[in-house]
Structure formats: C-alpha cells, structure tokens
Amino acid sequence: xxxxxxxxxxxxxxxxxxxxxxxxxxxxxxxxxxxxxxxxxxxxxxxxxxxxxxxxxxxxxxxxxxxxxxxxxxxxxxxxxxxxxxxxxxxxxxxxxxxxxxxxxxxxxxxxxxxxxxxxxxxxxxxxxxxxxxxxxxxxxxxxxxxxxxxxxxxxxxxxxxxxxxxxxxxxxxxxxxxxxxxxxxxxxxxxxxxxxxxxxxxxxxxxxxxxxxxxxxxxxxxxxxxxxxxxxxxxxxxxxxxxxxxxxxxxxxxxxxxxxxxxxxxxxxxxxxxxxxxxxxxxxxxxxxx
Amino acid sequence: xxxxxxxxxxxxxxxxxxxxxxxxxxxxxxxxxxxxxxxxxxxxxxxxxxxxxxxxxxxxxxxxxxxxxxxxxxxxxxxxxxxxxxxxxxxxxxxxxxxxxxxxxxxxxxxxxxxxxxxxxxxxxxxxxxxxxxxxxxxxxxxxxxxxxxxxxxxxxxxxxxxxxxxxxxxxxxxxxxxxxxxxxxxxxxxxxxxxxxxxxxxxxxxxxxxxxxxxxxxxxxxxxxxxxxxxxxxxxxxxxxxxxxxxxxxxxxxxxxxxxxxxxxxxxxxxxxxxxxxxxxxxxxxxxxxxxxxxxxxxxxxxxxxx
Numbered sequence: 001x002x003x004x005x006x007x008x009x010x011x012x013x014x015x016x017x018x019x020x021x022x023x024x025x026x027x028x029x030x031x032x033x034x035x036x037x038x039x040x041x042x043x044x045x046x047x048x049x050x051x052x053x054x055x056x057x058x059x060x061x062x063x064x065x066x067x068x069x070x071x072x073x074x075x076x077x078x079x080x081x082x083x084x085x086x087x088x089x090x091x092x093x094x095x096x097x098x099x100x101x102x103x104x105x106x107x108x109x110x111x112x113x114x115x116x117x118x119x120x121x122x123x124x125x126x127x128x129x130x131x132x133x134x135x136x137x138x139x140x141x142x143x144x145x146x147x148x149x150x151x152x153x154x155x156x157x158x159x160x161x162x163x164x165x166x167x168x169x170x171x172x173x174x175x176x177x178x179x180x181x182x183x184x185x186x187x188x189x190x191x192x193x194x195x196x197x198x199x200x201x202x203x204x205x206x207x208x209x210x211x212x213x214x215x216x217x218x219x220x221x222x223x224x225x226x227x228x229x230x231x232x233x234x235x236x237x238x239x240x241x242x243x244x245x246x247x248x249x250x251x252x253x254x255x256x257x258x259x260x261x262x263x264x265x266x267x268x269x270x271x272x273x274x275x276x277x278x279x280x281x282x283x284x285x286x287x288x289x290x291x
Numbered sequence: 292x293x294x295x296x297x298x299x300x301x302x303x304x305x306x307x308x309x310x311x312x313x314x315x316x317x318x319x320x321x322x323x324x325x326x327x328x329x330x331x332x333x334x335x336x337x338x339x340x341x342x343x344x345x346x347x348x349x350x351x352x353x354x355x356x357x358x359x360x361x362x363x364x365x366x367x368x369x370x371x372x373x374x375x376x377x378x379x380x381x382x383x384x385x386x387x388x389x390x391x392x393x394x395x396x397x398x399x400x401x402x403x404x405x406x407x408x409x410x411x412x413x414x415x416x417x418x419x420x421x422x423x424x425x426x427x428x429x430x431x432x433x434x435x436x437x438x439x440x441x442x443x444x445x446x447x448x449x450x451x452x453x454x455x456x457x458x459x460x461x462x463x464x465x466x467x468x469x470x471x472x473x474x475x476x477x478x479x480x481x482x483x484x485x486x487x488x489x490x491x492x493x494x495x496x497x498x499x500x501x502x503x504x505x506x507x508x509x510x511x512x513x514x515x516x517x518x519x520x521x522x523x524x525x526x527x528x529x530x531x532x533x534x535x536x537x538x539x540x541x542x543x544x545x546x547x548x549x550x551x552x553x554x555x556x557x558x559x560x561x562x563x564x565x566x567x568x569x570x571x572x573x574x575x576x577x578x579x580x581x582x583x584x585x586x587x588x589x590x591x592x593x594x595x596x597x598x599x
Binding site: 017020021024025027028029030031032034035038039041042045046049123124125127128129130131132133134135289290291 | 371
C-alpha cells in the first residue's frame with residue numbers, strides 16, 4: 001500500500017476516509033440491528049409455501065387427539081375412576097394441557113430439523129444469507145422467531161379447541177399456551193443445535209423422532225401421571241422438557257396442586273434449555289458458515 | 292493512484308493439516324476486473340471467501356474497501372455482491388421472491404427492493420420467469436438469477452466464484468455479455484476461474500494461482516507474452532511414436548513441451564514450424580496451429596494442465 005502523502009494532504013485523505021467509513025457503517029447499521037427480523041421475514045415467506053400444511057395440522061391434530069383421547073379414551077377412564085379421575089379433574093382436563101405442550105413439541109420437531117439441514121446442506125441458503133450483511137447468529141435468531149410465531153399460532157388454535165371441548169376448567173388456562181410455546185422452543189433449540197452438528201442426514205433425524213421424541217411424549221406424564229411409572233423410569237420425566245412444560249400447563253389449566261418451588265423449577269429448567277440450545281446453535285452456525 | 296478496493300499482503304489460510312492459501316499478496320484498483328486463475332484446489336475460492344468477509348484469515352493483512360473484514364464483516368458485505376460457486380438460491384421461493392428477500396438483508400426498504408428486483412430481472416433476461424420456480428430454470432438462468440441477486444444492493448464490487456462452470460457455451464456467452472456490461476458501468480469485478488478464455492475475455496489483470504501461491508501476475512496479453520509465444524503448434528504422432536518424435540523435434544520453435552499424447556511447439560509462427568517439421572520428414576497424424584492462451588502460461592509455470 002502506498003504511504004500517505006505528507007502535510008495536510010494526509011489530513012484531507014484522512015477525513016475522506018472517515019467519511020467513507022461512516023457511510024459504509026451506516027449502510028450496514030440497519031442489518032446489524034434488524035437482521036434477525038429480515039431472516040424471519042424470509043422464513044415466513046417460505047412457510048407461506050406450505051401454509052396449508054401448517055393450518056391443516058394446526059386444526060386437524062387438536063380435533064383428532066382431543067376427540068380420540070379426551071373423549072374416547074376419557075370415557076373409559078372416567079367410567080372407571082369417576083368424574084374427577086386424575087388430580088381431581090376429568091381425564092380430558094388432565095390430558096388437554098399435555099396435548100397442547102406436545103403440539104408445540106411436534107412443531108419444533110418439524111421446523112428445527114429438516115429445514116435446518118436444508119439451509120446448511122441440501123439448499124444452502126444460509127450461506128447465501130451469510131454472504132450478505134447478515135451475521136450467522138442472526139440467522140439462528142430469525143429461525144427461532146419464525147418458528148415461535150408458527151408455534152404460537154398452532155398452540156392458540158389448539159387452545160381454542162380445548163375450550164370448545166370444555167377441557168379448561170381453570171381461569172388462567174390461556175397461560176398454558178405460552179407455557180407450551182416455551183416448552184416447544186426449549187426442546188427445539190436443543191434439537192436445532194443437534195441438527196447443525198450433522199454434516200449429513202443418514203437417518204439420525206428419523207432416529208431422533210423415534211427414540212427421543214416418541215418416548216418423551218409417552219413417558220412425560222402426558223397420558224398418565226409420572227408417579228405411576230416405576231421409579232427407575234421416572235428420570236425420563238425429570239429430564240424431559242415436555243414433562244416440565246406439561247406440569248406447568250396443568251397448574252394453569254386446572255390449578256393442579258404443586259408446590260410453588262417446583263413450578264419455578266419448571267420455568268427455570270425450560271429457560272435454561274432454551275438459552276443453552278440457542279447459544280449453542282449460534283456458535284455452531286458461526287463455525288459452519290465461517291469456512 | 293486511487294486507494295485499492297482490495298489489498299492483501301501475505302494472506303494465509305491454514306486448516307488443521309493443510310495450507311489452502313499460502314502467502315498471497317495483490318491489490319485491486321476500483322473499477323478493475325481482476326481474476327484468480329488456477330486449477331481446482333489452488334486456493335482461489337478460499338481467497339475469495341476471505342475477501343468476502345465470510346472466512347477468517349489465519350495470518351497476513353487484508354483490507355477490503357479500506358476495512359478489515361475481521362472487524363467490519365457486515366459493513367464490507369453490505370458493499371459486495373457475491374456469486375458463489377454453488378447456487379444457493381432458495382428453491383422454496385419463486386424467482387422474484389428470491390430477489391425480494393435478499394434485498395431486505397441489506398436493510399433496504401421494501402418498495403425500493405421491489406423496483407430494483409424488476410430492473411434486475413430485466414437485466415438478467417428473466418422478466419417472463421418472475422413467477423417461476425427456481426428449480427424450473429436452466430443452469431444458465433439460475434446463474435443469471437444469482438448474479439441479479441448479487442446486484443440487488445448496488446454493490447461496489449462483485450465477487451464471482453467460477454461464474455460459468457458447468458454452463459453450456461451459449462449460456463456462458465450470455466453471462467459474459469452481462470458481466471462485460473457491468474464492467475463497463477464501472478463495477479469492480481473479482482472472479483475466479485479455471486477457464487483461460489473466460490479470464491482473457493473478462494480480466495484486465497490476473498494472478499495465476501497454484502497450491503495457494505501466486506505464480507505470476509499481469510494482464511492476459513502480458514502473461515502470454517512473458518510466459519508463452521504468439522502461437523502454438525500442437526501435433527500428435529500417436530502415443531507409441533510420441534517419444535521418438537519428441538526427440539527429433541527438440542530445438543524447434545522457442546520451446547517444446549512434450550505431453551503424454553501430444554507435443555506443443557511454441558513459436559511466433561506455427562505454420563513455419565509445421566513446414567519445417569514436414570521438411571525434416573516428420574509426419575504428424577494431426578496438427579493444429581492456434582493462438583497461445585493462458586493455458587499455455589499455466590502449463591509453463593507449473594508443468595501441469597489447468598484442468599486435470
């Protein structure tokens with residue numbers, strides 16, 4: 001590089017330089033601030049291309065599950081155990097908050113797996129984003145924002161069906177929607193981090209579905225209280241974000257009796273998972289995109 | 292002299308057990324069209340990614356638009372247009388939508404992005420494909436769309452990583468026309484290629500890169516003059532006779548290169564060399580006189596073909 005000219009010519013070129021720098025800094029300032037939202041905007045556009053599927057599952061699954069389990073299976077349970085079958089409420093009221101939380105988990109298991117694999121590998125759009133003013137962490141933020149939005153809509157629809165089925169006796173039931181959101185994101189962020197570590201999908205994601213998500217759904221106090229499980233299996237519930245989310249949902253949906261400290265543990269545990277998964281995902285993304 | 296838009300000094304990128312870029316130094320002036328020519332694995336793309344502020348250098352100095360990419364990544368990228376080797380258009384979106392979402396990444400207002408998207412679809416000759424799916428485009432069209440996308444922020448510099456690899460000749464020429472037009476408008480172009488004709492068409496100046504190092508630097512004509520001759524005579528004698536004929540040809544032209552299945556004679560006049568060959572009783576099966584190209588320069592510098 002040529003040395004700067006002596007005297008005030010150097011001063012002039014210094015000021016031109018400072019001006020140019022200021023202009024460039026200004027050009028990137030909006031993206032530095034709002035980049036995560038731009039990524040979310042992109043994801044919403046993509047989701048629009050499968051909006052029908054999103055809506056269909058969001059409406060279809062509460063209908064099917066609440067009817068099959070909450071009405072069908074419930075008639076058997078309540079028939080045997082009476083109207084306040086579990087925790088002093090009907091089986092439907094017991095089950096519905098758990099199904100709500102599971103619906104958030106199922107959105108997470110869709111959105112934080114294959115679309116992530118897609119963006120890094122099969123259709124590497126994340127590399128395209130990274131070549132613009134967007135930073136790797138903003139890509140992750142944008143994904144979380146967009147999935148949170150879809151999850152919130154799905155859970156809200158679920159909740160409406162719960163009301164229609166008369167499954168929410170408690171006054172603060174609507175809080176369960178946000179508990180479900182937190183549950184889904186806490187699990188989802190970890191799942192996303194795991195997916196980012198995969199260089200290739202040779203069946204790992206299907207295994208996760210089968211050997212993590214399904215057992216988690218079955219053994220997280222979803223269909224029966226955790227303490228009915230033999231003690232050596234109860235740890236599954238304690239580590240499972242779904243169990244923490246479900247229990248917390250029940251507190252709000254029908255006032256399930258629970259010591260306050262335990263409710264606080266549920267919140268802290270879920271928040272901790274979310275933070276760990278989110279931060280980890282951001283770090284992994286920096287590493288994968290900065291090649 | 293205007294301040295260079297790219298200045299590298301002893302740039303190094305080392306991965307765990309190999310050095311991809313091994314001390315590269317060059318400068319690119321504003322408005323210049325600069326090429327990195329070399330075979331696969333020479334370190335061209337890695338250099339490009341470091342300049343594009345998406346790959347952290349191991350050591351050396353690098354300044355892009357006067358800024359250090361380690362500190363001003365988003366700022367530098369806001370001024371660049373990047374055409375990667377592998378298409379990363381979003382196949383879940385329509386053609387025009389790809390431009391719309393990308394424009395937003397630079398913080399541009401929606402209305403302005405929409406206007407610019409239409410201009411660029413025209414520039415890329417894709418107006419009637421605006422609502423098409425990306426997957427329905429041909430390879431050449433995808434490339435043009437990627438270039439259009441790279442221009443959405445009116446970049447000061449366009450980085451093109453092997454822009455025409457994998458395209459058929461017609462698609463390549465359309466693309467070259469578009470790039471040439473950008474060059475005329477004063478956009479700085481930085482491109483990697485392993486096609487000599489591409490470098491000769493598009494580059495004002497280039498560096499020949501091999502194994503992470505710069506082998507030579509200059510304009511295409513300059514390099515050909517320095518490392519090759521005006522013309523090249525290519526002759527074949529059949530692989531069995533090749534070695535024997537090669538012995539008898541030594542001393543022809545300025546220089547002779549013996550390849551496994553053909554012999555290259557560098558000379559100011561290929562025809563004269565061919566006449567001389569025939570006069571001395573050598574009968575090649577095929578002969579071809581052509582203008583010397585960057586491929587010859589590369590062969591001379593490294594002893595290997597550019598595309599193996």
